[in-house]
Amino acid sequence: MRKLFALLSLLVVASMAxxxxxxxxxxxxxxVVVKETVIVEVPGATATEAPAAEGPKVLNLNFGPGDVPxxxxxxxxxxxxxxxxxxxxxxxxxxxxxxxATVPGMATDWSSEVNADGNEVVTFHxxxxxxxxxxxxxxxxTVKTCDGSADRMVTAGDFAYGIERNLNPTNASPYAYVxxxxxxxxxxxxxxxxxxxxxxxxxxxxDATIKLTFLAPASFNTQIAGMWIGRPxxxxxxxxxxxxxxxxxxxxxxxxxxxQSYGPFTMSEWIHDxxxxxxxxxxxxxxxxxxxxKIDVVNxxxxxxxVAFSDYEAGNLDAVGVPGTDLDRVKAxxxxxxxxxxxxxxxxxxxxxxxxxxxxxDARVRRALSMAIDRQxxxxxxxxxxxxxxxWFSRPGLxxxxxxxxxxxxxxxxxxxxxxxxxxxxLDETGQTAESLDLTLxxxxxxxxxxxxxxxxxMWKDVxxxxxxLVNQEWAVYLATIKGADTPQIFRLGWCLDYPDANNFxxxxxxxxxxxxxxxxxxxSGGAFYNNPDFFAGLAAAAAESDPVKRVQMYADxxxxxxxxxxxxxxxxxxxRNTVTKPYVVRTFGVGGQEALEKWDIxxx
Amino acid sequence: MGxxxxxRLLYMIVVILVVSFITFGLMHAIPGGPFSRxxxxxxxxxxxxxxxxxxxxxxxxxxxxxxxxxxxxxxxTTPPTTSLQDDFMVNAQIGSVWxxxxxxxxxxxxxxxxxxxxxxxxxxxxxQLGTMALIIAIVIGLPLGIxxxxxxxxxxxxxxxxxxxxxxxxxxxxxxxxxxxxxxVALKWFPPVGWGAQPPxxxxxxxxxxxxxxFKYAIMPSIALGLGSSAVIARLxxxxxxxxxxxxxxxxxxxxxxxxxxxxxxxxxKNSMIPVVTILGPLFAALVTGTxxxxxxxxxxxxxxxxxxxxxxxxxxVIMGTILLYAVFLxxxxxxxxxxxxxxxxxxxxx
Numbered sequence: 001m002r003k004l005f006a007l008l009s010l011l012v013v014a015s016m017a018x019x020x021x022x023x024x025x026x027x028x029x030x031x032v033v034v035k036e037t038v039i040v041e042v043p044g045a046t047a048t049e050a051p052a053a054e055g056p057k058v059l060n061l062n063f064g065p066g067d068v069p070x071x072x073x074x075x076x077x078x079x080x081x082x083x084x085x086x087x088x089x090x091x092x093x094x095x096x097x098x099x100x101a102t103v104p105g106m107a108t109d110w111s112s113e114v115n116a117d118g119n120e121v122v123t124f125h126x127x128x129x130x131x132x133x134x135x136x137x138x139x140x141x142t143v144k145t146c147d148g149s150a151d152r153m154v155t156a157g158d159f160a161y162g163i164e165r166n167l168n169p170t171n172a173s174p175y176a177y178v179x180x181x182x183x184x185x186x187x188x189x190x191x192x193x194x195x196x197x198x199x200x201x202x203x204x205x206x207d208a209t210i211k212l213t214f215l216a217p218a219s220f221n222t223q224i225a226g227m228w229i230g231r232p233x234x235x236x237x238x239x240x241x242x243x244x245x246x247x248x249x250x251x252x253x254x255x256x257x258x259x260q261s262y263g264p265f266t267m268s269e270w271i272h273d274x275x276x277x278x279x280x281x282x283x284x285x286x287x288x289x290x291x292x293x294k295i296d297v298v299n300x301x302x303x304x305x306x307v308a309f310s311d312y313e314a315g316n317l318d319a320v321g322v323p324g325t326d327l328d329r330v331k332a333x334x335x336x337x338x339x340x341x342x343x344x345x346x347x348x349x350x351x352x353x354x355x356x357x358x359x360x361x362d363a364r365v366r367r368a369l370s371m372a373i374d375r376q377x378x379x380x381x382x383x384x385x386x387x388x389x390x391x392w393f394s395r396p397g398l399x400x401x402x403x404x405x406x407x408x409x410x411x412x413x414x415x416x417x418x419x420x421x422x423x424x425x426x427l428d429e430t431g432q433t434a435e436s437l438d439l440t441l442x443x444x445x446x447x448x449x450x451x452x453x454x455x456x457x458x459m460w461k462d463v464x465x466x467x468x469x470l471v472n473q474e475w476a477v478y479l480a481t482i483k484g485a486d487t488p489q490i491f492r493l494g495w496c497l498d499y500p501d502a503n504n505f506x507x508x509x510x511x512x513x514x515x516x517x518x519x520x521x522x523x524x525s526g527g528a529f530y531n532n533p534d535f536f537a538g539l540a541a542a543a544a545e546s547d548p549v550k551r552v553q554m555y556a557d558x559x560x561x562x563x564x565x566x567x568x569x570x571x572x573x574x575x576x577r578n579t580v581t582k583p584y585v586v587r588t589f590g591v592g593g594q595e596a597l598e599k600w601d602i603x604x605x
Numbered sequence: 606m607g608x609x610x611x612x613r614l615l616y617m618i619v620v621i622l623v624v625s626f627i628t629f630g631l632m633h634a635i636p637g638g639p640f641s642r643x644x645x646x647x648x649x650x651x652x653x654x655x656x657x658x659x660x661x662x663x664x665x666x667x668x669x670x671x672x673x674x675x676x677x678x679x680x681x682t683t684p685p686t687t688s689l690q691d692d693f694m695v696n697a698q699i700g701s702v703w704x705x706x707x708x709x710x711x712x713x714x715x716x717x718x719x720x721x722x723x724x725x726x727x728x729x730x731x732x733q734l735g736t737m738a739l740i741i742a743i744v745i746g747l748p749l750g751i752x753x754x755x756x757x758x759x760x761x762x763x764x765x766x767x768x769x770x771x772x773x774x775x776x777x778x779x780x781x782x783x784x785x786x787x788x789x790v791a792l793k794w795f796p797p798v799g800w801g802a803q804p805p806x807x808x809x810x811x812x813x814x815x816x817x818x819x820f821k822y823a824i825m826p827s828i829a830l831g832l833g834s835s836a837v838i839a840r841l842x843x844x845x846x847x848x849x850x851x852x853x854x855x856x857x858x859x860x861x862x863x864x865x866x867x868x869x870x871x872x873x874x875k876n877s878m879i880p881v882v883t884i885l886g887p888l889f890a891a892l893v894t895g896t897x898x899x900x901x902x903x904x905x906x907x908x909x910x911x912x913x914x915x916x917x918x919x920x921x922x923v924i925m926g927t928i929l930l931y932a933v934f935l936x937x938x939x940x941x942x943x944x945x946x947x948x949x950x951x952x953x954x955x956x
Contacts, residue, residue, distance in 0.1 A: 065901065065910065066914060067718070069714055069716060070715070071717075077642075169649055169650065169653050170653060170657075172646075172650045172653045172654045174642060174644075176650070177646075177650075190647065191648075192649050192653075249687060250687070250689075251689055251716060251717055252687050271726075271803055271906075272723075272726045272727075273726060273727055273906035274800070274803070301798075301904070302904075303798055303904040304901050306782075307785070307901070307902065307903070308798075308904070310785045310786065310789060310790055310798060311799075311904070314793065316796065316797070316799075474637075474917065475637075475917060476635075476636070476638070476641050476917065476918075476919050477637050479637060479641045479642070480636045480637045480641060481636075493643070508644075515643065515644045515645065518645065
């Protein structure tokens, strides 16, 4: 027995020793600097010799749990992938992250003309001073041509290659369809109708000039030209070059060691599932809109939101999102409340109606359900995250979208009396009672959606006296349900921008065969089951309108049809996001889900 | 014994085939597919993706080609390429011939990685965490159980079993955030999240930097993960040891005048270990192949989340890969358990 006690006491002593050890180590509070594994010893060049005051500026951020799916602009579809792409590859045009204005990117200017076929031909004039770069394990270096004599510069041909690769059906790009809407010949090439890329409206005039032919004039054509789906990719890495001296990497070209880019930052390290590191590209010339970065290194962790928030509080991360459950505490905390910023983000949360399902096939019922939702109360008591009550679908801040300042009474609002009257009219006509209505609301399984649905279920009960059943399904099952004939009467969805124009919201969702209104053989086959030819014609007309003031009015009228007259959806709230940022970080807040890290800075602290 | 092991290994192949068959059937039976998106992909894009990953073929054909790619060793003269479709776990070159085995296929979600990449990058981390948690579980659980049994109905017993009940009833999902908050954020003894080891690993799974840089990340999650299991071990040890010390042969040993220590260690303890060793097998498999909650709570890039996210993503090759990985670990661990029986109890013979 004595042996056992000896063992136990040894354990106690050992744990004390560990404790003491932990207390004495300062490392926990310090930001983790670049975790570079490839270290080549260069005498005298190590960071330890430099005075501590002027070290590299390192920013530590978080991406959310799970690996970044890809860094390939041709196949990216999620916010983390696109965040890296936005820093590593600059588009022809560039979207200002705060104002959503279309500004020069790799193209310094562009001119537009309408040809005899009614197509809009846009000629982009590009910068010629941007070289391709790569991280060589120690520093960023330029990529040389085959004979090694010169830097490879970004050319119009690289853009054409990037667009081709995005549209090429063998790459199965999830976002190529956006080109299909606007670029001449893109849909046919992407759908395999033709394999001749010269039929697509992309023409390389010379190294510094590229012409894109769009199907019709539209203000968002140049926005789409700047999206991540139209970024150059290093053909020589993907397909191989220099008579085999550069090995073809295919889909693996985005892996560390192979990756090449040209934007203000490039990727230096990617430990899958753990972290991704961007380093400043010293060869990026810097423009008025996309300056030379002030920060040298950006580390992205891949942590769950709640875990990342703990790491922020421990001082290891510099800016993170605030988990909903921590919001009340953050607002009450004297330090954290000063670091909290609530910023808008271009997304809309809504309930859609299956307009051909029993009961909700009557627009009065849909209007009643929509007007019975007290959105402000939902935000104040359930969401608590500074969201805005949504009166219509296309979030204000998008080009073409009405704003609350100009249209305070547009769309749909909480109005208990009007809601009751609408429902009563329906009940009287059909001889039913409110309690007898058999209604189902379906959403994808998530505690957040559950809480919102329960609150709205109670509002419907209190205001209208209807009992709505709640059903939830796992996400992929749910998607299959709401895109097919079994779409429930009421379903939950949200939408975030791809490019900042109302067209991306209202038309790409609710046009015939839009994302929430799928068609098969020319007939509604899922989602909203919505068919209103006047509305569809209005969407096309608004897209083509060149006068911005008139255009906003056209969208305002379309929104009235969508959320009030036809009440196809009940818009619920416009998103905001809650972030905390350390006081020494100078930053901007991107409204589209990505940050312009080249504008950020870190003050001495 | 040798024949027994060979027989069990052959059974293992049958078990793996059955598990893979059931998993394959179930995952194709649930609605939704890997390419269902909120913004639906064009039909042509889906057709091409299905063609590329052979999802357009008949299900039995897909299953047969999967089993062929994973289980059957390939003998070829073409060297390995970097293609995502051509990533084998085992690549051995003998002369000009390549023996290549276990191609689990590409991940549908991470489009520049394969399932083998996920195993290579993430499994070592889960294995490191799981092994340490298991060691902690044994080091805490075993002495606690022995102490409780030998000092039955004393304060030691109540203290030990109280601790065990605490360990079982406070899950990692509660303990993890408390640890992170108290020791990571408030006291700053340990980094609250993350993992201290990175590829490349020694022998494919051991961290190359064993030291404070490694353990400062590992201590909190290992304890949080190991505590629950230590409670199970403690209670089981106590129960079986209490039973054993009442056996006739213990009385005989006492009557012979053997010292108490020899009676407990050599006779009672050894004979009480069979139930404990039995649960160590499945416990080892469960801890080492990845633990979803612990890894999430402490931000550890292990295998755990792939067991869950692969299903939500309908990432078929990753679903199959993770399930088969777990199955192999479980079967092998149980085999080791059976072999250990023979050492613990000489009456057990397998041939």
